[in-house]
Amino acid sequence: MARLFVILLTITLSPFSAAWGQAQSQGQTVRLLALGDSLTAGYNLPADAAFPAQLEKALREAGLNVTAINAGVSGDTSAGALSRLDWSLADKPTHALVALGANDMLRGLSPENAQANIEKIVTRLQSAGVKVMLVGMLAAPNLGEDYGRRFNALYPALAEKYKLPLYPFFLDGVATRRDLTLDDGMHPNRAGVAEMVKRMLPSVTAWLKG
Template identity: 70%
Template structure:
């Protein structure tokens, strides 16, 4: 009788332990792979600085950024939606096409071509405003990157252009990386012969500098 009672107690304990083990495995199945189960698709929406003008494919900003993010353990695909020569107006006209790639997040890098062509800062502001509103409507979180006007365009133009990015970031409640070319602009060693587009090393500097903010933006 004593042996039977001990055996019964053993079976009951075993069943309890089995139930607890199943509960633990079930809980971990929801917690541990949650990040891996939902990959991030980051839309890099921009102009030649994003597209990788005159660079080998593996040297472009989206490729170097994706490599850096994956090295941090993030399951991220960076979609190269950069088109060389794009103004803010041209980018706005193709935004719905870019959204067909089903991004979960977006990085917006635009305005340099408007500035280089001396186009109206007010028009650039309006186009960027519309782009950000459309992304918000689609439920896509955005990191906005800024551009700075060349000094030769004059103080008035510079003031009207440079305020576009902080103003829109505040209006839409977005994180802002103030200057996409920070640490690279005007450095001949980090640019192609035209002095405007970063070379491979220049892109690497951009990625290194912007990476901490992108990690925060992605919640990593």
């Protein structure tokens, strides 16, 4: 009787077990949207050297099933990224790295407007069920102390308000290093992107596993 009960129980639970296994498998598949500007797009780099491609490779080597979606557009401001967000959402991301604001800063645009645009992006992504990690930027010193204070504060403020993980500075370890940037001294070269990925990888991995 006990043996018969086990057999019947196994037959009964098999569809459930299969569905559970499938759900677990699907849950481990990450579609990671990298929403940004030229630093994300891979300005003057081959596709496999761009940040999303190098990050995907590093995450897969770390054992995570991740497909990175390059939604970087060179020259884009936070307003431009907001205007194309629906197009980015069409790729059905499960997670998003939001790395915007560099061009707002370089053009001296209002930090408050940049913050409002990024906030709208974050809330729309969250409303679509997408998990968000914020990637910060720092203002150039030549823009003045007041501008720098206002701009640099926008990322921690949004991270705190929406309980987002924050990577404080996208170009950490790369900015001002001639060996890691292109001839313009601003955009990372292949090695520079690799350094960005190396420094961000622990934070991104912890976020995706969380």
